[in-house]
Amino acid sequence: MMITEKKNIGSKLALYPMPVTVVGAEVNGKVNWLLVAHVGIIGHDRILVSMNDKHYTNQGIIESKKLSVNLVDQKMLSKADYVGSVSGASVDKSGVFDFHWGKNGSPVIDASQLVMECNVVDIYKSDGFDNFICSIANTYAAPEVLDDNGRLDYTQLKPVLFEFPTYSYIATGEIIGKCLQLDKEPSMCVKEPMTADGIVRLSKIEVYPQYLDEYMKYATEVGEISLRTEPGVLTMYAVGEKENPCKITILDTYASHEAYEKHIASEHFQKYKQGTLHMVKSLVLSDQTPLNPANQIKNFIQ
Numbered sequence: 001m002m003i004t005e006k007k008n009i010g011s012k013l014a015l016y017p018m019p020v021t022v023v024g025a026e027v028n029g030k031v032n033w034l035l036v037a038h039v040g041i042i043g044h045d046r047i048l049v050s051m052n053d054k055h056y057t058n059q060g061i062i063e064s065k066k067l068s069v070n071l072v073d074q075k076m077l078s079k080a081d082y083v084g085s086v087s088g089a090s091v092d093k094s095g096v097f098d099f100h101w102g103k104n105g106s107p108v109i110d111a112s113q114l115v116m117e118c119n120v121v122d123i124y125k126s127d128g129f130d131n132f133i134c135s136i137a138n139t140y141a142a143p144e145v146l147d148d149n150g151r152l153d154y155t156q157l158k159p160v161l162f163e164f165p166t167y168s169y170i171a172t173g174e175i176i177g178k179c180l181q182l183d184k185e186p187s188m189c190v191k192e193p194m195t196a197d198g199i200v201r202l203s204k205i206e207v208y209p210q211y212l213d214e215y216m217k218y219a220t221e222v223g224e225i226s227l228r229t230e231p232g233v234l235t236m237y238a239v240g241e242k243e244n245p246c247k248i249t250i251l252d253t254y255a256s257h258e259a260y261e262k263h264i265a266s267e268h269f270q271k272y273k274q275g276t277l278h279m280v281k282s283l284v285l286s287d288q289t290p291l292n293p294a295n296q297i298k299n300f301i302q
Helices: 057-064 074-083 209-229 257-265 267-279
Strands: 021-027 030-036 039-042 046-052 066-071 099-101 107-109 114-126 129-141 161-163 168-170 199-207 233-240 247-254 280-287
Touching (some): 021 074, 030 057, 046 114
Antiparallel strands (some): 114 129, 199 247
């Protein structure tokens, strides 16, 4: 039996982070917006919107039995934060967002890339909270957050999360695995943070024309295996010149020098290296200094 040393921190609610939303409702003849992060799922056809019972917005929802849940991305976060910091009882927040009325009669924020119009089917009272159990009447999604099959793509939507212990917002967007298929088709592993001795490199390769197709098979394989299995390999983004496809440039980033050493010693890299030696006409490795270290490129593999 494995014994782990965990500290009992009391009866803390620890299911954070939660998605940040703006709830929209009509209150006393005006639209009002409220930042809400306590939103959950009940089954496959109900959601729970939990709001402090002192909020001005609640009275409008109780009266109309309608609300909208507008997911928040980074572009609209500052306005969402504002509507959570002032009360509709004293401040008219109706003009904070451009909006239109949805088919179910709820205000829908134009800037939100994903909005659910909801009907309140039950209200559960708990200590200090109104908990609205809602059915979903309509869901509106911007075309850019849908994939080719019309399904929601959260790597494009990138909803903001909120965590209570430090009152912080957290970014999303990276897929690290396919649910229930990790043993069949592993996706990218969780990546290490870039350290002070991390490496950013441009690898400039020219391949003999007769070997180009074969070389690409090797390069594709080593790139996918490295990104899926090596936490220290952050980026392997390869491009070929349109005018001369035999000239290939690869942006490689490694979390640390140690991660790079592990990579070049790996079985999959050695297979690539030894298998393509005779295919490569020239190779130039050019280490780079990021002009803005805060900007980081992340690969994504479907």
